[in-house]
Structures are given as structure tokens and as C-alpha cells.
Amino acid sequence: MLFRRRARMLRWLVCGRVGTVWIWKALLLFVAIAFAVQLLGVIFNKSVHPPGHSIFLSSDAQGPSLGFCQPHTHIMFLKTHKTASSTVLNMLYRFGDERNLRFALPLGYQFGYPLPFNAHRVKGYRGPRAMEFHILGHHMRFNKPEVEKVMPADTFYFSIIRDPAGMAESSFAYYKEVAPAFRKAKSLGDFADNPYRYYDSRVRNNYARNLLMFDFGMDNNANFSLAVAQKAETMIRQTFNLILVSEYFDQSMILLRHALCWPLETVVSFSLNARQQKPSDVGGLSGSFVSKAAAAAGIGFRGVRPQAKILTNVTEAQREKLRQWNAFDLYLYKTFNRTFWEDIKSFGYAQMEQEVSLLRMLRKEMAQVCLRDGGKPVEARRIRDKNIRPFQLGLLQILGYELQPGLDNATRMACLRMIRPELQYKDVLDAKQFPRVAQLGQQNPALLAAGASLVRQDSPRTGERPAEGNAGGRTAEVRDWDGSRLMRRNQTLIQKVRLT
Numbered sequence: 469m470l471f472r473r474r475a476r477m478l479r480w481l482v483c484g485r486v487g488t489v490w491i492w493k494a495l496l497l498f499v500a501i502a503f504a505v506q507l508l509g510v511i512f513n514k515s516v517h518p519p520g521h522s523i524f525l526s527s528d529a530q531g532p533s534l535g536f537c538q539p540h541t542h543i544m545f546l547k548t549h550k551t552a553s554s555t556v557l558n559m560l561y562r563f564g565d566e567r568n569l570r571f572a573l574p575l576g577y578q579f580g581y582p583l584p585f586n587a588h589r590v591k592g593y594r595g596p597r598a599m600e601f602h603i604l605g606h607h608m609r610f611n612k613p614e615v616e617k618v619m620p621a622d623t624f625y626f627s628i629i630r631d632p633a634g635m636a637e638s639s640f641a642y643y644k645e646v647a648p649a650f651r652k653a654k655s656l657g658d659f660a661d662n663p664y665r666y667y668d669s670r671v672r673n674n675y676a677r678n679l680l681m682f683d684f685g686m687d688n689n690a691n692f693s694l695a696v697a698q699k700a701e702t703m704i705r706q707t708f709n710l711i712l713v714s715e716y717f718d719q720s721m722i723l724l725r726h727a728l729c730w731p732l733e734t735v736v737s738f739s740l741n742a743r744q745q746k747p748s749d750v751g752g753l754s755g756s757f758v759s760k761a762a763a764a765a766g767i768g769f770r771g772v773r774p775q776a777k778i779l780t781n782v783t784e785a786q787r788e789k790l791r792q793w794n795a796f797d798l799y800l801y802k803t804f805n806r807t808f809w810e811d812i813k814s815f816g817y818a819q820m821e822q823e824v825s826l827l828r829m830l831r832k833e834m835a836q837v838c839l840r841d842g843g844k845p846v847e848a849r850r851i852r853d854k855n856i857r858p859f860q861l862g863l864l865q866i867l868g869y870e871l872q873p874g875l876d877n878a879t880r881m882a883c884l885r886m887i888r889p890e891l892q893y894k895d896v897l898d899a900k901q902f903p904r905v906a907q908l909g910q911q912n913p914a915l916l917a918a919g920a921s922l923v924r925q926d927s928p929r930t931g932e933r934p935a936e937g938n939a940g941g942r943t944a945e946v947r948d949w950d951g952s953r954l955m956r957r958n959q960t961l962i963q964k965v966r967l968t
């Protein structure tokens with residue numbers, strides 16, 4: 469379109485409608501403008517791409533050109549549960565961390581979930597748009613008016629969805645002892661066969677039914693009706709610029725990078741928060757990237773408690789029942805999956821294929837550089853550096869990574885950012901944004917604990933109190949909204965104690 473217009477203009481000029489002098493003047497002006505725009509592009513690219521990350525700075529890492537666009541830096545990511553959202557959040561963390569953007573972080577580890585999001589739960593919030601926050605990305609129950617108090621008007625909203633059957637498997641394995649409906653069920657298969665026997669809508673049971681619908685801030689308990697589902701769809705369309713699909717993670721990343729105008733390198737990631745073994749893989753019912761990664765890593769099902777395997781195993785018929793049980797989520801999944809593929813069609817299949825290949829190639833290269841043994845995901849207890857062990861909850865091991873030894877400082881830092889688990893990364897960003905509080909806490913951990921409980925006055929479900937000292941520093945006990953007790957030494961989360 470643009471080219472045709474330019475050709476017409478040239479023909480017009482050559483046809484002698486204006487004098488030769490004017491032709492040359494116009495051409496000179498054109499060249500000067502093009503040069504200036506190019507120069508601005510280079511300068512801008514430099515400003516969003518800090519030096520010092522050698523392996524991440526190859527021309528491939530930038531990816532195919534995005535044309536002239538401004539990278540988005542006001543971003544709201546609705547971190548839905550069990551949808552690969554921790555992997556997405558890690559990318560946002562890295563992007564913001566490297567560019568010193570300001571994150572809207574929770575006072576503790578959650579924004580009062582499962583209560584609807586409230587702006588006052590953001591650390592440092594001083595009233596509607598009193599301070600510029602760039603990125604908001606923690607788990608929350610979406611509540612648009614409150615989010616709008618925190619985020620600027622030009623914020624880019626996006627989220628991610630997953631097939632409700634996969635979500636249910638992941639949710640059951642993780643929240644077996646947290647969700648009352650799951651706690652009572654003998655196994656996921658048992659739950660799928662008789663959900664009403666275990667499910668009580670009067671008790672908060674968001675993890676057990678229509679978790680997506682709940683996270684988007686809507687009623688997860690209503691009986692399915694097309695009208696209600698369409699209303700939910702409309703709300704999402706009106707608010708969110710993009711909905712990604714977990715099963716097509718790499719394609720999602722390409723759409724995202726184009727929507728945000730970000731270099732390719734920023735959306736290259738290692739899968740975080742993966743279960744060691746997926747129940748449906750046991751019976752060979754479905755393949756998955758995790759099972760493939762685990763198989764490639766040679767970890768198979770070793771170390772998995774046989775009991776856990778039985779508890780989470782489901783047949784294909786039961787997976788279908790789980791989809792029907794989560795009928796609203798199924799509606800949202802099908803609807804936005806369709807939209808997703810329409811977007812890819814407009815984007816161009818060939819270009820998508822090309823960029824996905826490039827992304828995979830970069831991931832492979834980065835894994836070789838950053839990760840021990842070429843990137844095998846490993847059980848938390850095998851990770852030597854305790855600071856990067858992923859938080860464990862539920863029936864199955866949550867896998868993490870080990871860094872390649874002997875990396876130079878800049879590379880090590882860039883690699884570490886890619887594998888640092890969510891809770892630890894949140895602590896790092898928190899300490900960076902609130903250095904005074906962190907410093908006081910280092911000097912006197914009891915003060916940190918006291919400070920934390922002071923700022924949490926509005927949250928009776930969370931609290932932090934000093935616990936008995938351990939070798940290597942005093943330990944604080946953090947109680948999260950769901951009753952789980954986390955042990956924290958100085959700024960580091962060291963273990964989950966047990967659920968109450």
C-alpha cells in the first residue's frame with residue numbers, strides 16, 4: 469500500500485509537473501527525514517536495550533524488524549492460575565528489571581486473592597495515579613476500576629488461557645490440600661466423576677471450578693448460560709488487548725512481542741513452574757512439553773510418589789467431564805482460541821513460522837549457555853543454590869533449573885533472571901524498589917517482620933511473625949492468604965512448612 473503510493477508520487481514527479489529544482493529539493497528532504505527516523509530508531513533501541521548482556525545482544529536476538537513502533541512499557545498482565553503465567557511473568561520481570569521500570573507489587577505475596585483486587589494492596593500506592601507504575605502482573609481476581617486507579621490510561625492489558633482439562637489437572641495437583649472440594653476427593657478421577665459430591669458453592673472453591681472465570685473477576689459458580697458466558701466474553705474483549713493461549717506458547721510470544729513492540733530476545737524463556745510428571749502422560753493419553761522435557765532430561769517419573777501418580781491420573785473421558793464441569797472456562801477457551809488463530813492468520817502463517825523457529829533456536833542457544841547439562845529441568849532439592857529453588861506445594865514436585873557454572877558476571881546475571889522463581893524474583897524487585905525497608909530488614913529482621921505486619925493491617929488473612937532463629941540468620945514465618953506457612957530467612961523464601 470505504502471509502496472504503491474510512493475511509486476505514484478515518483479511518477480508524478482518525473483512527469484514534470486514540478487520543476488527539476490523542486491524534485492531535487494523534495495528528494496533531499498525525503499532522504500534527510502528517512503535518515504533522521506533511522507537514527508532515532510537506533511537511539512531508541514539502544515535506550516531500551518542496556519549493554520552488558522553479551523549472549524542476548526546478537527542481531528538474531530532482536531528478531532525480524534518490528535517496523536517503526538514504540539515499545540509498550542505500561543502493562544497489565546492478568547496472571548491467571550495454572551496457565552504458564554509464571555513463565556510469562558518472568559519475562560515481564562526481566563524486561564522491567566533490566567530497564568528499571570516500576571512494578572506494582574503486592575504488600576505480601578498476593579493482592580489479597582481470592583478477594584477482588586484492591587489498589588490499596590499495592591505497595592507504595594498513594595492514591596489514583598499518584599505514582600507511575602509500569603507493570604502490574606501478579607495473581608489477582610481482576611477488578612477493573614481498582615486496576616485503573618493504579619495503571620496509566622494507555623496500559624496494554626493481556627492475559628493467558630488454557631484448556632480447562634489441563635488446568636484442572638494442574639490445579640488439582642497443586643491445590644489438593646488448599647481447595648476444600650479437592651481435599652475431600654479421593655483422586656482427580658473421582659472428583660471428575662462426582663464433582664457435586666465434593667463441591668460446595670458456599671465455600672470458596674475457586675480452584676475447583678471455572679478458575680479462569682473467577683480470575684477474570686466473574687462468577688465461577690453460576691449454572692452455565694450462553695448469555696452469561698457472552699457477557700464475560702464482552703467484558704474481556706472490551707478490556708484486554710490480547711489473550712494468549714498456553715498450548716501455543718511460542719506463537720503467543722510472537723504475537724505478544726509484536727503487540728508490545730519488544731525485541732525477540734525479551735520473549736525467550738524457560739518453562740517455569742512445571743510439574744515433574746503430568747497425570748495424563750502416565751497412561752500415554754496426551755503428550756506435553758513438560759513430559760518431553762522431562763524425558764529429554766532423563767528424569768522420567770523417578771522420585772514421584774506413586775500415591776501422587778494415582779491421585780492425579782485421569783482418563784480421556786474424565787478429562788472431558790472436567791471440561792464440562794468448567795463450562796464457562798471452556799466457552800472462554802474456545803472463543804479466545806478462535807480469536808487467537810484469527811490474529812495469527814492476519815499476522816501471516818509464514819512469518820509466524822519463521823519467528824517461532826528463530827525463537828526456539830534462541831531458546832536452545834540460551835539453554836546451552838545458561839543451564840547446567842543443556843537445560844534439564846531438575847527437582848528443587850537437587851538445585852544446589854537454595855535461592856533459586858522453586859516453591860513447592862501440592863502432590864508433585866515443581867521443577868527448576870541449575871545455572872551453568874563458570875559464567876562471566878553479566879551472562880550469569882542475565883541467565884539467573886531467566887530461571888529465578890517467581891517469589892524470589894518478587895523479593896528482589898521489592899528490595900530494589902524499597903531499598904530503605906530492605907536495608908532495615910537486613911540490619912534487624914524482626915523490624916522487617918514487624919513492618920510487614922504493619923503494612924498488612926488491612927489483610928487479616930496474611931501476617932508475618934518472627935520465628936525461632938536458625939543457623940545462618942533469623943527466620944521469619946510468612947502466612948499467606950490460603951493458610952500456607954512459608955519460612956523466610958532475611959529476604960529469601962526457604963521452605964513451605966505445612967498448610968493449616
Ligand SMILES: Nc1ncnc2c1ncn2[C@@H]1O[C@H](COP(=O)(O)OS(=O)(=O)O)[C@@H](OP(=O)(O)O)[C@H]1O
Binds near residue numbers: 738739
Ligand atoms: N512455556 C510453557 N508452555 C506451556 N506450559 C507451560 C510453560 N511454562 C509453564 N507451563 C505450565 O504452566 C503450569 C504452571 O502455570 P502457572 O505458572 O500459571 O502456575 S501458577 O498459577 O502460577 O502456580 C504448569 O503446568 P503443569 O505442569 O500441567 O502443572 C507448567 O508446566
